[in-house]
Amino acid sequence: MPRTQKNDNFIDKSFTVMADILLKIMPTNKRSKEAFVYYRDGMSAQADGEYAEALENYEEALRLEENDYDRSYILYNMGLIYASNGEHERALNQYFEAVELNPRLCQALNNIAVIYHYQGEKAADAGDMTASEALLGKAAEYWIQAIKIAPNNYIEAQNWLKTTGRSQLDIYF
Incomplete structure:
Protein backbone atom coordinates (compact mmCIF):
# COMPACT_ATOMS: atom_id res chain seq x y z
CA MET A 1 0.00 0.00 0.00
CA LEU A 92 26.14 20.00 0.19
CA ASN A 93 26.32 17.87 -2.95
CA GLN A 94 22.51 17.69 -3.11
CA TYR A 95 22.13 21.42 -2.49
CA PHE A 96 24.75 22.32 -5.13
CA GLU A 97 23.00 20.12 -7.66
CA ALA A 98 19.63 21.67 -6.75
CA VAL A 99 21.02 25.20 -7.19
CA GLU A 100 22.57 24.23 -10.50
CA LEU A 101 19.12 23.23 -11.73
CA ASN A 102 17.32 26.13 -10.04
CA PRO A 103 19.63 29.09 -9.26
CA ARG A 104 16.81 30.92 -7.45
CA LEU A 105 16.30 28.18 -4.86
CA CYS A 106 17.24 30.43 -1.96
CA GLN A 107 16.47 27.72 0.64
CA ALA A 108 19.27 25.60 -0.76
CA LEU A 109 21.63 28.60 -0.85
CA ASN A 110 20.77 29.31 2.78
CA ASN A 111 21.37 25.70 3.81
CA ILE A 112 24.75 25.67 2.05
CA ALA A 113 25.66 28.78 4.03
CA VAL A 114 24.44 27.21 7.28
CA ILE A 115 26.66 24.15 6.74
CA TYR A 116 29.69 26.28 5.87
CA HIS A 117 29.06 28.47 8.91
CA TYR A 118 28.82 25.39 11.14
CA GLN A 119 32.03 23.97 9.67
CA GLY A 120 33.73 27.35 10.08
CA GLU A 121 32.78 27.50 13.75
CA LYS A 122 34.03 23.94 14.29
CA ALA A 123 37.34 24.81 12.61
CA ALA A 124 37.67 27.87 14.89
CA ASP A 125 36.96 25.71 17.94
CA ALA A 126 39.74 23.37 16.77
CA GLY A 127 42.10 26.33 16.45
CA ASP A 128 42.33 26.26 12.64
CA MET A 129 41.67 29.93 11.96
CA THR A 130 42.71 29.75 8.29
CA ALA A 131 40.13 27.06 7.53
CA SER A 132 37.58 28.85 9.71
CA GLU A 133 37.94 32.12 7.80
CA ALA A 134 37.69 30.34 4.44
CA LEU A 135 34.53 28.48 5.48
CA LEU A 136 32.92 31.55 7.03
CA GLY A 137 33.75 33.45 3.84
CA LYS A 138 31.92 30.80 1.82
CA ALA A 139 28.96 31.02 4.22
CA ALA A 140 28.84 34.78 3.63
CA GLU A 141 28.90 34.31 -0.16
CA TYR A 142 25.95 31.92 -0.13
CA TRP A 143 23.94 33.98 2.36
CA ILE A 144 24.42 37.06 0.21
CA GLN A 145 23.10 35.13 -2.81
CA ALA A 146 20.08 33.89 -0.82
CA ILE A 147 19.34 37.36 0.55
CA LYS A 148 19.50 38.93 -2.91
CA ILE A 149 16.76 36.51 -3.99
CA ALA A 150 14.65 36.86 -0.81
CA PRO A 151 15.61 40.11 0.93
CA ASN A 152 12.99 39.75 3.66
CA ASN A 153 14.27 36.34 4.73
CA TYR A 154 17.29 35.19 6.69
CA ILE A 155 17.31 38.11 9.13
CA GLU A 156 19.74 36.34 11.44
CA ALA A 157 22.15 35.83 8.55
CA GLN A 158 21.75 39.46 7.54
CA ASN A 159 22.65 40.53 11.07
CA TRP A 160 25.67 38.21 11.09
CA LEU A 161 26.86 39.58 7.76
CA LYS A 162 26.53 43.16 9.01
CA THR A 163 28.08 42.62 12.44
CA THR A 164 31.04 40.67 11.06
CA GLY A 165 31.61 43.19 8.28
CA ARG A 166 31.24 40.49 5.63
CA SER A 167 28.68 42.40 3.61
CA GLN A 168 28.01 45.99 2.70
CA LEU A 169 24.75 45.22 0.90
CA ASP A 170 21.93 47.71 1.35
CA ILE A 171 19.12 45.25 0.75
CA TYR A 172 18.36 44.71 4.42
CA PHE A 173 14.85 45.43 5.61
Missing part, protein backbone atom coordinates in the same frame (compact mmCIF):
# COMPACT_ATOMS: atom_id res chain seq x y z
CA PRO A 2 1.43 3.42 -0.93
CA ARG A 3 2.34 5.63 1.99
CA THR A 4 -0.25 8.22 0.96
CA GLN A 5 -3.01 5.71 1.63
CA LYS A 6 -1.81 5.19 5.23
CA ASN A 7 -2.35 8.77 6.43
CA ASP A 8 -4.09 8.96 9.77
CA ASN A 9 -5.26 12.51 10.20
CA PHE A 10 -7.96 14.46 8.42
CA ILE A 11 -5.66 17.09 6.91
CA ASP A 12 -3.29 14.49 5.43
CA LYS A 13 -6.23 12.52 4.05
CA SER A 14 -7.76 15.67 2.56
CA PHE A 15 -4.48 16.69 0.98
CA THR A 16 -4.01 13.21 -0.45
CA VAL A 17 -7.51 13.19 -1.97
CA MET A 18 -7.00 16.63 -3.50
CA ALA A 19 -3.54 15.72 -4.79
CA ASP A 20 -4.92 12.54 -6.35
CA ILE A 21 -7.67 14.50 -8.10
CA LEU A 22 -5.19 17.08 -9.39
CA LEU A 23 -2.88 14.31 -10.50
CA LYS A 24 -5.63 12.75 -12.60
CA ILE A 25 -6.61 15.97 -14.35
CA MET A 26 -3.13 17.50 -14.76
CA PRO A 27 -2.19 17.86 -18.41
CA THR A 28 1.13 16.10 -18.03
CA ASN A 29 2.63 12.79 -19.04
CA LYS A 30 2.36 9.57 -17.05
CA ARG A 31 6.04 9.63 -16.09
CA SER A 32 5.73 13.07 -14.44
CA LYS A 33 2.63 11.97 -12.57
CA GLU A 34 4.47 8.90 -11.29
CA ALA A 35 7.39 11.07 -10.22
CA PHE A 36 5.00 13.30 -8.29
CA VAL A 37 3.53 10.30 -6.44
CA TYR A 38 7.01 9.22 -5.34
CA TYR A 39 7.88 12.80 -4.38
CA ARG A 40 4.68 13.13 -2.33
CA ASP A 41 5.34 9.80 -0.61
CA GLY A 42 8.91 10.93 0.08
CA MET A 43 7.65 14.12 1.71
CA SER A 44 5.22 12.13 3.83
CA ALA A 45 7.91 9.69 4.95
CA GLN A 46 10.29 12.57 5.67
CA ALA A 47 7.66 14.31 7.80
CA ASP A 48 7.28 11.08 9.78
CA GLY A 49 11.04 10.82 10.30
CA GLU A 50 11.29 7.76 8.04
CA TYR A 51 14.38 9.05 6.25
CA ALA A 52 15.45 5.83 4.54
CA GLU A 53 11.99 5.42 3.04
CA ALA A 54 11.91 9.10 2.07
CA LEU A 55 15.26 8.81 0.29
CA GLU A 56 14.08 5.73 -1.62
CA ASN A 57 11.01 7.64 -2.80
CA TYR A 58 13.03 10.72 -3.71
CA GLU A 59 15.53 8.63 -5.66
CA GLU A 60 12.71 7.06 -7.65
CA ALA A 61 11.10 10.48 -8.21
CA LEU A 62 14.47 11.80 -9.38
CA ARG A 63 14.83 8.88 -11.79
CA LEU A 64 11.41 9.61 -13.30
CA GLU A 65 11.27 13.41 -13.18
CA GLU A 66 12.50 15.25 -16.26
CA ASN A 67 11.70 18.84 -15.28
CA ASP A 68 14.77 20.60 -13.83
CA TYR A 69 12.70 22.84 -11.55
CA ASP A 70 10.93 19.85 -9.99
CA ARG A 71 14.19 17.90 -9.78
CA SER A 72 15.74 20.79 -7.82
CA TYR A 73 13.15 20.40 -5.05
CA ILE A 74 13.66 16.64 -4.89
CA LEU A 75 17.41 17.19 -4.51
CA TYR A 76 16.80 19.92 -1.92
CA ASN A 77 14.68 17.58 0.20
CA MET A 78 17.32 14.87 -0.06
CA GLY A 79 19.84 17.45 1.16
CA LEU A 80 17.64 18.18 4.17
CA ILE A 81 17.72 14.53 5.15
CA TYR A 82 21.48 14.21 4.77
CA ALA A 83 22.04 17.41 6.75
CA SER A 84 19.75 16.27 9.56
CA ASN A 85 21.73 13.03 9.72
CA GLY A 86 24.99 14.97 9.99
CA GLU A 87 26.14 13.97 6.49
CA HIS A 88 27.12 17.50 5.57
CA GLU A 89 29.18 16.70 2.48
CA ARG A 90 26.36 14.64 0.98
CA ALA A 91 23.91 17.41 1.86
Whole structure:
Protein backbone atom coordinates (compact mmCIF):
# COMPACT_ATOMS: atom_id res chain seq x y z
CA MET A 1 0.00 0.00 0.00
CA PRO A 2 1.43 3.42 -0.93
CA ARG A 3 2.34 5.63 1.99
CA THR A 4 -0.25 8.22 0.96
CA GLN A 5 -3.01 5.71 1.63
CA LYS A 6 -1.81 5.19 5.23
CA ASN A 7 -2.35 8.77 6.43
CA ASP A 8 -4.09 8.96 9.77
CA ASN A 9 -5.26 12.51 10.20
CA PHE A 10 -7.96 14.46 8.42
CA ILE A 11 -5.66 17.09 6.91
CA ASP A 12 -3.29 14.49 5.43
CA LYS A 13 -6.23 12.52 4.05
CA SER A 14 -7.76 15.67 2.56
CA PHE A 15 -4.48 16.69 0.98
CA THR A 16 -4.01 13.21 -0.45
CA VAL A 17 -7.51 13.19 -1.97
CA MET A 18 -7.00 16.63 -3.50
CA ALA A 19 -3.54 15.72 -4.79
CA ASP A 20 -4.92 12.54 -6.35
CA ILE A 21 -7.67 14.50 -8.10
CA LEU A 22 -5.19 17.08 -9.39
CA LEU A 23 -2.88 14.31 -10.50
CA LYS A 24 -5.63 12.75 -12.60
CA ILE A 25 -6.61 15.97 -14.35
CA MET A 26 -3.13 17.50 -14.76
CA PRO A 27 -2.19 17.86 -18.41
CA THR A 28 1.13 16.10 -18.03
CA ASN A 29 2.63 12.79 -19.04
CA LYS A 30 2.36 9.57 -17.05
CA ARG A 31 6.04 9.63 -16.09
CA SER A 32 5.73 13.07 -14.44
CA LYS A 33 2.63 11.97 -12.57
CA GLU A 34 4.47 8.90 -11.29
CA ALA A 35 7.39 11.07 -10.22
CA PHE A 36 5.00 13.30 -8.29
CA VAL A 37 3.53 10.30 -6.44
CA TYR A 38 7.01 9.22 -5.34
CA TYR A 39 7.88 12.80 -4.38
CA ARG A 40 4.68 13.13 -2.33
CA ASP A 41 5.34 9.80 -0.61
CA GLY A 42 8.91 10.93 0.08
CA MET A 43 7.65 14.12 1.71
CA SER A 44 5.22 12.13 3.83
CA ALA A 45 7.91 9.69 4.95
CA GLN A 46 10.29 12.57 5.67
CA ALA A 47 7.66 14.31 7.80
CA ASP A 48 7.28 11.08 9.78
CA GLY A 49 11.04 10.82 10.30
CA GLU A 50 11.29 7.76 8.04
CA TYR A 51 14.38 9.05 6.25
CA ALA A 52 15.45 5.83 4.54
CA GLU A 53 11.99 5.42 3.04
CA ALA A 54 11.91 9.10 2.07
CA LEU A 55 15.26 8.81 0.29
CA GLU A 56 14.08 5.73 -1.62
CA ASN A 57 11.01 7.64 -2.80
CA TYR A 58 13.03 10.72 -3.71
CA GLU A 59 15.53 8.63 -5.66
CA GLU A 60 12.71 7.06 -7.65
CA ALA A 61 11.10 10.48 -8.21
CA LEU A 62 14.47 11.80 -9.38
CA ARG A 63 14.83 8.88 -11.79
CA LEU A 64 11.41 9.61 -13.30
CA GLU A 65 11.27 13.41 -13.18
CA GLU A 66 12.50 15.25 -16.26
CA ASN A 67 11.70 18.84 -15.28
CA ASP A 68 14.77 20.60 -13.83
CA TYR A 69 12.70 22.84 -11.55
CA ASP A 70 10.93 19.85 -9.99
CA ARG A 71 14.19 17.90 -9.78
CA SER A 72 15.74 20.79 -7.82
CA TYR A 73 13.15 20.40 -5.05
CA ILE A 74 13.66 16.64 -4.89
CA LEU A 75 17.41 17.19 -4.51
CA TYR A 76 16.80 19.92 -1.92
CA ASN A 77 14.68 17.58 0.20
CA MET A 78 17.32 14.87 -0.06
CA GLY A 79 19.84 17.45 1.16
CA LEU A 80 17.64 18.18 4.17
CA ILE A 81 17.72 14.53 5.15
CA TYR A 82 21.48 14.21 4.77
CA ALA A 83 22.04 17.41 6.75
CA SER A 84 19.75 16.27 9.56
CA ASN A 85 21.73 13.03 9.72
CA GLY A 86 24.99 14.97 9.99
CA GLU A 87 26.14 13.97 6.49
CA HIS A 88 27.12 17.50 5.57
CA GLU A 89 29.18 16.70 2.48
CA ARG A 90 26.36 14.64 0.98
CA ALA A 91 23.91 17.41 1.86
CA LEU A 92 26.14 20.00 0.19
CA ASN A 93 26.32 17.87 -2.95
CA GLN A 94 22.51 17.69 -3.11
CA TYR A 95 22.13 21.42 -2.49
CA PHE A 96 24.75 22.32 -5.13
CA GLU A 97 23.00 20.12 -7.66
CA ALA A 98 19.63 21.67 -6.75
CA VAL A 99 21.02 25.20 -7.19
CA GLU A 100 22.57 24.23 -10.50
CA LEU A 101 19.12 23.23 -11.73
CA ASN A 102 17.32 26.13 -10.04
CA PRO A 103 19.63 29.09 -9.26
CA ARG A 104 16.81 30.92 -7.45
CA LEU A 105 16.30 28.18 -4.86
CA CYS A 106 17.24 30.43 -1.96
CA GLN A 107 16.47 27.72 0.64
CA ALA A 108 19.27 25.60 -0.76
CA LEU A 109 21.63 28.60 -0.85
CA ASN A 110 20.77 29.31 2.78
CA ASN A 111 21.37 25.70 3.81
CA ILE A 112 24.75 25.67 2.05
CA ALA A 113 25.66 28.78 4.03
CA VAL A 114 24.44 27.21 7.28
CA ILE A 115 26.66 24.15 6.74
CA TYR A 116 29.69 26.28 5.87
CA HIS A 117 29.06 28.47 8.91
CA TYR A 118 28.82 25.39 11.14
CA GLN A 119 32.03 23.97 9.67
CA GLY A 120 33.73 27.35 10.08
CA GLU A 121 32.78 27.50 13.75
CA LYS A 122 34.03 23.94 14.29
CA ALA A 123 37.34 24.81 12.61
CA ALA A 124 37.67 27.87 14.89
CA ASP A 125 36.96 25.71 17.94
CA ALA A 126 39.74 23.37 16.77
CA GLY A 127 42.10 26.33 16.45
CA ASP A 128 42.33 26.26 12.64
CA MET A 129 41.67 29.93 11.96
CA THR A 130 42.71 29.75 8.29
CA ALA A 131 40.13 27.06 7.53
CA SER A 132 37.58 28.85 9.71
CA GLU A 133 37.94 32.12 7.80
CA ALA A 134 37.69 30.34 4.44
CA LEU A 135 34.53 28.48 5.48
CA LEU A 136 32.92 31.55 7.03
CA GLY A 137 33.75 33.45 3.84
CA LYS A 138 31.92 30.80 1.82
CA ALA A 139 28.96 31.02 4.22
CA ALA A 140 28.84 34.78 3.63
CA GLU A 141 28.90 34.31 -0.16
CA TYR A 142 25.95 31.92 -0.13
CA TRP A 143 23.94 33.98 2.36
CA ILE A 144 24.42 37.06 0.21
CA GLN A 145 23.10 35.13 -2.81
CA ALA A 146 20.08 33.89 -0.82
CA ILE A 147 19.34 37.36 0.55
CA LYS A 148 19.50 38.93 -2.91
CA ILE A 149 16.76 36.51 -3.99
CA ALA A 150 14.65 36.86 -0.81
CA PRO A 151 15.61 40.11 0.93
CA ASN A 152 12.99 39.75 3.66
CA ASN A 153 14.27 36.34 4.73
CA TYR A 154 17.29 35.19 6.69
CA ILE A 155 17.31 38.11 9.13
CA GLU A 156 19.74 36.34 11.44
CA ALA A 157 22.15 35.83 8.55
CA GLN A 158 21.75 39.46 7.54
CA ASN A 159 22.65 40.53 11.07
CA TRP A 160 25.67 38.21 11.09
CA LEU A 161 26.86 39.58 7.76
CA LYS A 162 26.53 43.16 9.01
CA THR A 163 28.08 42.62 12.44
CA THR A 164 31.04 40.67 11.06
CA GLY A 165 31.61 43.19 8.28
CA ARG A 166 31.24 40.49 5.63
CA SER A 167 28.68 42.40 3.61
CA GLN A 168 28.01 45.99 2.70
CA LEU A 169 24.75 45.22 0.90
CA ASP A 170 21.93 47.71 1.35
CA ILE A 171 19.12 45.25 0.75
CA TYR A 172 18.36 44.71 4.42
CA PHE A 173 14.85 45.43 5.61
